[in-house]
Amino acid sequence: MLAQINMYLFAVWTAVSQWPINLLSSTSPFREIFTVPASADNGALLIPNIQDPQAVDVQTVCPGYTASNVQTNDYGLSASLTLAGKACDVYGTDVESLSLNVEYQSAERLSINISPSNVDASNSSHYILSEQLVPRPSRDSDYKSDIKDHDLQFSWSNDPTFLFTVTRKSTGDVLYSSKGSVLVYEDQFVEFVSSLPENYNLYGLGEHIHGLRLGNNYTATIYAADTGDPIDYNIYGSQPFYLDTRYFEVDSDGKKTLVTSTATDPCKKYESYSHGTYLRNAHGQEVLLRPENITWRTLGGSIDLFFFDGPSQPEVTKAYQTGAIGLPAMQQYFTFGYHQCRWGYKNWTQLNEVVETFKKFDIPLETIWTDIDYMSQYRDFSNDENTFSVSEGQKFLSQLHANGQHYVPIVDSAIYIPNPSNASDAYGVYTRGNDSNVFLSNPDGSQYIGAVWPGYTVFPDWHSDESVPWWSNEMVQWYKDIQFDGIWIDMSEVSSFCVGSCGSGNVTLNPVHPPFSLPGEPGNIVYDYPEGFNITNSTEAASVSAASSSAASATATATAILTSSSTTPDYLRTTPTPGVRNVNHPPYVINNVQGDLAVHAVSPNATHHDGVEEYDVHNLFGHQILNATYQGLLAVFPTKRPFIIGRSTFAGSGKWAGHWGGDNASKWFYMYFSIPQALSFSLFGIPMFGVDTCGFNGNSDAELCSRWMQLSAFFPFYRNHNVLSAISQEPYVWASVTAATKTAMQIRYSLLPYLYTLFHAAHTRGDTVMRALAWEFPNDPSLANADRQFLLGPSLMVVPVLEQGAASVNGVFPGVPTTVWYDWYGQTAVSAKAGENVTIEAPLGHIPVYIRGGAVLPTQAPGYTTTESRKNPWGLVVALDAQGSAEGSLYLDDGESITPESTLDVEFRAAKGSLKVQMEGKFEDTNALANVTVLGVEGCSGSVKLNGQAVTGAKYDGESKVLSVTGLEDLTKGGAWKGGWELSWS
Incomplete structure (x- = not known):
């Protein structure tokens, strides 16, 4: 009965055994690697003020x-x-x-x-x-x-x-x-x-x-x-x-x-x-x-x-962006395609195999990403010549770009400091930065040296006037070797794996190993089963449970012994000194997840060139490196919109970059939490948001990955990414996930023009892209806590399944009866009562999606890439409201220029049995109009005309109230938006 489990574990170990040897090795090319002691990342024992029984309430004494x-x-x-x-x-x-x-x-x-x-x-x-x-x-x-x-x-x-x-x-x-x-x-x-x-x-x-x-x-x-x-x-x-x-x-x-x-x-x-x-x-x-x-x-x-003052969320968000933090960056068109990544792609050959396998299964793939695997000993702006050589990379990227696809690598936020005792350890990125004096210092003026992936490292000081030019130059020089299309910024909180300047005096030990085992190293291999394995594989799970019962009992006993101690911890509490700040251990202790402010971070007393201590600006490092990277990408691509995804952001970071939700886990509740995360970042002015789909840490399975791949298809940033030591979770790994993914991608790619138009409105006016139900229907108090479904723009509502084993989901249809909702798939109006929780059938592979009455959605026949999609015929979905009206818009440009030479704005208005289309702008799109589908038509003879000319390809279904108009290509030769037109039906 353990056969499946054993095969599962064997598959995990097989994957681990193929990882790059430099991850599993404890030696460098010239000596044994020193491991930074785990104690180096231990800070003072602190108790947060909000949990401290000895804390003074300032309201009673001040x-x-x-x-x-x-x-x-x-x-x-x-x-x-x-x-x-x-x-x-x-x-x-x-x-x-x-x-x-x-x-x-x-x-x-x-x-x-x-x-x-x-x-x-x-x-x-x-x-x-x-x-x-x-x-x-x-x-x-x-x-x-x-x-x-x-x-x-x-x-x-x-x-x-x-x-x-x-x-x-x-x-x-x-x-x-x-x-x-x-x-x-x-x-x-x-x-x-x-x-x-x-x-x-x-x-x-x-x-x-x-x-x-x-x-x-x-x-x-x-x-x-x-x-x-x-x-x-x-x-x-x-x-x-x-x-x-x-x-x-x-x-x-x-x-x-x-x-x-x-x-x-x-x-x-x-x-x-x-x-x-x-x-x-x-x-x-x-x-x-x-x-x-x-x-x-x-x-x-x-x-x-x-x-x-609003007085509604859309007005608040617009005012916050236009008047305080800046409008979000306009993204390139390709960024809305599907992105694939993982920590563990071991070389260009494997990366190419992933790209080809996506094509084999006909799953659209727009961009392939690499995590830190590609780096030479985890050093920024470098490639491992054994696994990710420049010459092989250029061949791979040349073909990738020829296919209309893209590549984005990770770049970390710390810079390796080479070993002065080893001439072969030279690292030009550091040397040039050091010559320009662009790194953080200790209070005594010496270089602040922490530890991150490559070993002992220094950290860019964005207060130095030379830091951004230096960073930009490194990107320009690296691009000459590796033709990337965007940059992924990580570790930018800024993270350090030791407290204080632990590398001071120790640089001759470099490169050193982090103070913890890396995923995949002996003792740190993920054997855990996917969440809910006991539900989907009950027989095997029961055997495992029985076999491990004695071990569980022993663990429980040990835990009871450990937790029975009544010893009171000796917390560090500091008192203020008049006129002198204690930045490393301030008297007030915030409820920081790491406890001590210096744990797993650059210490608060690290000093900037202008004398400012990190204590005062810690929360800005991620914000500043995004700005520096934005400037660097402008230096690489002077006319193109920079594409950046960052992990640490501040108010206003959206004008440079998007954000992903960080190191989540392959758990169902993390899939749920991705929705409130995304909606919150809509409030923060960072609409280009997504999470590691299917989960980063741990092992996913077919059901979770199916549901998640479908949910993320309706997030602006759509990427699958997982940790080195977990099993593979590309959507082609499971047949059911392949099918579910293709279904959701078909919808996403057909709606790329709608999504692109939403982002243009966000970029120019401060509109909200992903929307909570409460924001779009502001006069319904029952929606105040609704965060298990959402709207993409004003017109598309998504009601995902967020629970394992479920074949249905409860959803509300806000605004009824005055608002009409249409099922995306069946194209018929939903029957629901105000405030009613409706049970929606949603078997595995199906994600409920609804169109809001009153909307006109521009669509385009999906291609394998966004480049192909943009060459395909157009379509329109006209979802009439209760009064028989609808409106919508479409924005077009070249999809990449910061300042496009020409643009096109198309306006759609439907009322009284006709659809009128007006446009303004000079951008030329030569794709014909293939079809128009009108939902909610109350009676139609089937007689349809385009600019007074009869259309033969029209069909009306009186039961579903759907009017389907096809065969419009000949009537719209030269482009659907070449000039204004009117489609009428009687």
């Missing part, structure tokens, strides 16, 4: 501030804030004098800034975020303020100490109020509190793995961390922004009453109002969400708050 010298102007006011009593100095040194500046910056944006009154470059106790690093929103040049008419109203008082309130004038709703709390402002700790209504709806505050609605018993830590996607902890990025949505019941007289429950009455009318809040602060921080309030705590910096 005096707050008193406002004086209030000066008003046409755009707001300024005031002085003075400590209202004896300094408390709990987690730092209290700042005696603060400046308050309130400014109405636009019709939808209010700025509130509180910062130390006297700060200069020589005062290292108070770092205020530089506008060169993160631009500060300023008042719109064309904004003429009339404060009394602004929907956001600021007020303040000294009752008994300084407090302020932001109220929405149109509803009288208090959006922010510090009443009942005191402002605490110390050099290493800032706390400000606002009350919130009962059962509030807050979204955002990333990056973390959590449901979309954050809830009122959650602490969101914002501190970039290299960690494997733990639930409810801080991970890679830092996004200090939240959306607050409030629902009101509206009576017959128009009176609005705040609703504190998601339960709705179909006989009542509701309205929602949303606003956004952005804290422009890059320090480590926590946001405590509690039943009655929100408490923001930062380890330094200023209170630089921006409120965006």
Whole structure:
């Protein structure tokens, strides 16, 4: 009965035995490799403040501030804030004098800034975020303020100490109020509190793995961390922004009453109002969400708050992007194709085999990626000449590009420092960077040397004026050898595998092994079974369970012994020293996933060229390397839009790059969490988002991978990627996954024009690409927590299966009965009641997809690549609403230029039995129109005309109410969008 299991384990070991020898070897070409001790990455034993029974509540001991010298102007006011009593100095040194500046910056944006009154470059106790690093929103040049008419109203008082309130004038709703709390402002700790209504709806505050609605018993830590996607902890990025949505019941007289429950009455009318809040602060921080309030705590910096009044999510998101952080980058067309990667492709030959196998199974493949396997000893901008030689790579890439396909390699964020005792260990990337003085330093001025994959490493200092030119040059030089099409940035939190400058004095040991075994090395081979193996393989699983029962019993006994100890840990608690900051162990301990701020990261005392310590800007490294990489790609491709996917991002990173969800696992709950992750990044202005489909860590199986490949087909960034020591999970590994993938890809590729148009709207206007149901149907409180289904743009709803063994899924159809939904496959209208959870049949291989009535979707016959797809005939799906109307748009350009020579905007409007098409622009597309499908046609004789000319290929199905019009190619020779036209039916 163990035959299948044994075969499974044999397959895993067979895969492991074929991995590159340099991963499994403990020697370099010239000597034994030294392994960095595991203890090198151990930090101090800390207890987070929110868990510490000895923690002092600053609200009970600190005096707050008193406002004086209030000066008003046409755009707001300024005031002085003075400590209202004896300094408390709990987690730092209290700042005696603060400046308050309130400014109405636009019709939808209010700025509130509180910062130390006297700060200069020589005062290292108070770092205020530089506008060169993160631009500060300023008042719109064309904004003429009339404060009394602004929907956001600021007020303040000294009752008994300084407090302020932001109220929405149109509803009288208090959006922010510090009443009942005191402002605490110390050099290493800032706390400000606002009350919130009962059962509030807050979204955002990333990056973390959590449901979309954050809830009122959650602490969101914002501190970039290299960690494997733990639930409810801080991970890679830092996004200090939240959306607050409030629902009101509206009576017959128009009176609005705040609703504190998601339960709705179909006989009542509701309205929602949303606003956004952005804290422009890059320090480590926590946001405590509690039943009655929100408490923001930062380890330094200023209170630089921006409120965006909405009043709905789309307006908030647009205002946040256009007025604060920048609009997201426009992506090249090819980036919306399917991407395949894994850690473990061992050479160009195997990479080519993967590409050819995709073709053999006719699974579209747009881009092949390589993880760190290709590097020479894991060194950036280098190739292993034994496995990924430049000469073989150029042949492979030449053919790949000839096929219309693309290649993206990983680039890590640390630079190997060569062994000075070994001349053959020379590494020009480091030497050129060192000559340009572009690496981080220790406080004493020596080079900061940590440890990452290649061994002891240094880290680019993006505060150095020479760092971006150096980085760009390395990309330009490497491109001469390896013709990549984009860059994948990893380890950019920034990660280091040891605490402090552990390489100082030890560089002669390089290259050294990381302080942990790598996947695939002896003792670190993944034998784990896919999740739910006991369900899908019950007989074999029972045998395994019986065979391992004694071992499990022994483990349980040992665990009980270990956990029975009553010893109280000796936590490190530090106290503030007046005027001196303890950056390595600040007195306030945030709930960081790694504990000590220096664990698995560059230490807080690492020093930049301008004297700024890493403590103050840690959360910006990933943001800055994305900017540097963007500039580098512009140097490589001066006219093309850079394609970058990064792991660590900050507010505004979307204007340079996309983001992937990091090191998730092959678990069903991670597939679910990918939806709220993606929706959150829509709020953060980074719409080019995806996750490691089928899971990164651990082993996937056919069912999970089938469901996940179909779900990710409706995410903007679509990539499969898994860890070195797991079994292969390319979609062709399992027949069922192949079939499921091709079904979903058929839909995705046919809708590439729609997706591309969505991104153009995001890039130019700040529109949202992936949308929560609550955002698109803002007046339905029952949708506030809906995050198991979503919309792609306004017109396509996806209801995925997220549970193992399920053959159906429950879904809601928002907006009914006034909104009509059509099944993508059957093209018929869905029968559902308002608020009803409908059971939808979804056998394995089927993902429910629905078109929203009132939409016109441009489609194109799918090709194997996006290049082929763009040469195929056009189609239109017209989904009529309850009034028989629909509209849509299409944007076209060359698909790659930063500034296209020509563009084309096409507008579609259907009403009263006809579809009118208008266009503007000079971009030429010569593909003919092949078909138009009209859904929801209430009666039709079958007589169809195009510009008054009869169309013979028309068929109407009265039962399904679908009008299918084909055979339009001859009537649209020269291009479907060559000129305006009208299709009419009677």
